[in-house]
């Protein structure tokens with residue numbers, strides 16, 4: 001599991017650790033780790049000795065880390081120049097170390113044409129509200145060349161706790177972060193500014209609380225959660241998932257949701273609705289019923305919503321499913337048709353899977369607001385609907401009502417932004433629910449496999465939703481291996 005902690009908790013842990021170690025030890029550890037990554041980057045296109053490194057140094061400890069790392073590079077023969085945003089406030093120890101190692105300190109940027117690496121040490125966890133105008137100008141000019149940009153702790157200007165980008169911010173090729181990930185490194189739009197992530201251990205682990213603010217499943221976590229049949233299993237014990245999706249107008253949504261559901265670990269898929277003929281033509285293994293969900297037979301979880309359209313029959317299907325006593329996943333048109341009180345009154349789990357536009361409609365906000373502040377939006381929805389909420393998009397987040405950490409999905413590709421791929425995800429996730437995963441696990445494992453399947457089937461080229469569904473078994477095998 002990859003964890004992220006908010007700034008307050010990072011600072012509290014740092015205070016506890018600092019009380020136990022010699023003064024300056026943490027900054028030395030951070031700077032040493034930073035210098036190693038700088039060295040690796042420089043060696044990719046040459047070597048450290050004789051290379052030219054430009055440090056952008058702010059007035060806090062983020063600048064201090066950067067100056068000490070610059071000193072280490074200067075000792076290895078790099079030509080290191082530091083531009084200070086506030087010369088009288090730069091970290092005195094770091095500045096002295098750089099000068100003693102033969103580095104230079106200036107107030108002006110000078111020629112950037114020959115620079116091999118730009119290190120952004122303007123702000124870390126102490127930065128707020130985007131870069132100030134003078135820092136913004138410096139960053140713009142310093143990063144106009146071809147040299148890679150490495151951010152220290154965080155790309156300066158992004159919000160560490162939320163992933164918001166409230167003003168101008170550094171765009172880095174890579175970020176070296178200390179002690180633990182911060183939420184902003186994992187959530188777009190800030191995550192897009194961070195590039196490749198490197199975590200440097202400074203000994204903070206034992207001081208951090210057990211429960212992170214954010215977590216990301218890794219291969220091994222997902223493998224441990226996948227429902228795998230045993231000798232005792234039969235199709236009913238593995239769970240039956242019901243799919244209430246599609247309409248005369250959108251029969252394809254029914255087919256795609258069923259395609260996802262067939263690959264999610266349930267033992268059987270029941271389909272209820274007007275797309276029965278289309279479903280059976282494509283997937284003869286489906287148990288179909290042309291009428292309402294409550295008459296379709298017993299299931300262990302329902303998926304309702306994709307392609308339902310607006311008819312009275314679709315409203316009935318949503319109400320039917322919400323009245324059931326099994327876990328329910330509501331997606332797409334179902335999110336519009338559902339009665340909020342009926343959702344809140346449910347005793348079995350409910351999973352809502354909106355994209356940003358649907359989330360905005362549920363919150364009475366603008367879509368852009370949701371996209372800019374995903375973490376706040378997903379938490380708010382989970383609390384309002386007393387549900388598990390999977391917010392789709394460039395960063396998929398899963399939040400549950402209560403204080404469990406929010407999950408951020410590490411897989412996926414922007415090629416997933418294609419019609420129908422959400423239908424596949426809802427079927428897949430519903431199938432995991434029917435197989436017995438708890439709602440938070442089902443949603444995060446569903447998103448993980450879906451993203452991996454998309455990457456596998458895309459491999460850098462456009463994909464269609466059905467390609468994603470077909471690649472789910474390969475993604476499953478990847479994880480399980």
Ligand SMILES: NC(=O)C1=CN([C@@H]2O[C@H](COP(=O)(O)OP(=O)(O)OC[C@H]3O[C@@H](n4cnc5c(N)ncnc54)[C@H](O)[C@@H]3O)[C@@H](O)[C@H]2O)[C@@H](O)CC1
Nearest residue numbers: 014026027059060061062123124125126127128130132153
């Ligand atoms: N606290 C610790 O024990 C450790 C901290 N470390 C480093 O220290 C950093 C935190 O240091 P600080 O708390 O001094 O804070 P920062 O260095 O992140 O930033 C604070 C400084 O930036 C200025 N600033 C704030 N917002 C700005 C903006 N929008 N534009 C331009 N300047 C702005 C402030 O005036 C302040 O002087 C971490 O990110 C990390 O890099 C590491 O050395 C590891 C140990």
Ligand SMILES: Nc1ncnc2c1ncn2[C@@H]1O[C@H](COP(=O)(O)OP(=O)(O)O)[C@@H](O)[C@H]1O
Nearest residue numbers: 355392393394413414416417419420421422423
């Ligand atoms: N920019 C993006 N980067 C990564 N994944 C994305 C992006 N945009 C959308 N997705 C993913 O693509 C899928 C689209 O789902 P959805 O919006 O419901 O589409 P549809 O309704 O057409 O099925 C979701 O899994 C979502 O997370």
Ligand SMILES: [K+]
Nearest residue numbers: 123152154156
């Ligand atoms: K920084």
